[in-house]
Amino acid sequence: MILKAENICKSYPTSAGPLEVLRDVSLSLKEGELISVAGPSGCGKSTLLNILGTLDQPDKGTLEITGKNVALLDDESISRLRSESIGFVFQFHHLLPEFTIAENLMIPQRLLGRSEKTATDRVTELLSKVNLLPRYNHRPNAISGGERQRVAVLRALVNEPGIVLADEPTGNLDVETARQLMEMIQNLAKDFNQAFLIVTHNPDVAALCERNLTINEGTVIPAP
Ligand SMILES: Nc1ncnc2c1ncn2[C@@H]1O[C@H](COP(=O)(O)OP(=O)(O)OP(=O)(O)O)[C@@H](O)[C@H]1O
Numbered sequence: 001m002i003l004k005a006e007n008i009c010k011s012y013p014t015s016a017g018p019l020e021v022l023r024d025v026s027l028s029l030k031e032g033e034l035i036s037v038a039g040p041s042g043c044g045k046s047t048l049l050n051i052l053g054t055l056d057q058p059d060k061g062t063l064e065i066t067g068k069n070v071a072l073l074d075d076e077s078i079s080r081l082r083s084e085s086i087g088f089v090f091q092f093h094h095l096l097p098e099f100t101i102a103e104n105l106m107i108p109q110r111l112l113g114r115s116e117k118t119a120t121d122r123v124t125e126l127l128s129k130v131n132l133l134p135r136y137n138h139r140p141n142a143i144s145g146g147e148r149q150r151v152a153v154l155r156a157l158v159n160e161p162g163i164v165l166a167d168e169p170t171g172n173l174d175v176e177t178a179r180q181l182m183e184m185i186q187n188l189a190k191d192f193n194q195a196f197l198i199v200t201h202n203p204d205v206a207a208l209c210e211r212n213l214t215i216n217e218g219t220v221i222p223a224p
């Protein structure tokens with residue numbers, strides 16, 4: 001298992017008292033596996049991804065990533081584990097507006113200490129794959145919403161992480177572009193043994209995943 005979560009609980013403090021969002025969530029992700037997660041707005045999908053991605057801490061439960069118990073690591077080791085092993089596609093793209101598309105894809109690689117040549121070659125390779133090489137020097141506000149979404153997916157993949165956590169990666173895309181993106185994701189999962197956990201409401205996207213899960217009353221269950 002590349003990721004294993006057991007009995008994860010999470011509440012948010014609010015003025016009306018604690019708001020229980022996740023209750024005893026257990027979930028494992030195998031190398032190269034594609035899993036979809038659905039559930040109504042506000043049920044805790046983004047909360048779950050943040051916890052699995054070590055961006056937020058659970059109140060209870062254990063999380064193992066690449067065999068390491070995250071609770072036993074110091075902050076620096078967690079950051080390192082995150083940049084090496086996890087890629088994020090956020091619900092809203094979170095590209096850095098003051099940098100070009102190419103620079104947005106260079107930054108995570110620099111954080112890993114890759115050479116400029118290796119990093120530049122990787123950017124060119126990825127942008128070519130999704131026909132966005134002509135947008136290399138554009139800033140995020142000078143490309144379309146769907147193009148931003150695709151760049152956000154590429155950024156999650158740029159360091160070849162074993163785990164990609166994606167929050168509605170096809171949310172703003174038309175049917176054909178969504179299909180192309182999913183095809184790319186499937187190929188990567190197969191070729192590089194990358195596991196994907198994809199939050200999606202799109203039945204076509206879920207149909208391409210090996211397992212379909214849903215969040216119901218704070219727990220993760222197989223989708224009906
Ligand atoms: N920082 C916070 N403090 C208090 N409540 C929060 C906080 N973040 C999220 N919530 C609440 O927790 C619940 C779960 O939020 P979350 O963002 O995980 O939902 P979601 O399933 O991703 O929804 P959507 O499909 O709309 O993106 C919601 O009811 C939300 O209002």
Ligand SMILES: [Mg+2]
Binds near residue numbers: 046
């Ligand atoms: Mg969400």
